[in-house]
């Protein structure tokens with residue numbers, strides 16, 4: 001469960017940065033709540049508050065529709081930091 005260790009601290013990253021609106025084009029903001037396979041991280045792992053988790057979910061789904069992030073990642077394509085390819 002190495003994945004879990006990244007999310008030790010239990011606070012909402014979006015509240016900390018005082019984010020009121022999460023832009024689906026802002027992948028740096030979204031990647032807090034995405035796993036390395038571009039799945040939406042559950043709230044119990046990210047520590048997001050309910051309000052921001054809902055905003056993140058909507059933003060991620062929009063980003064998928066606009067092909068900014070993939071729906072699924074092939075096992076061969078899994079790399080250490082998938083966001084490097086998107087920049």
Ligand SMILES: [Zn+2]
Pocket residue numbers: 012013014015016048049050051052
């Ligand atoms: Zn929050």
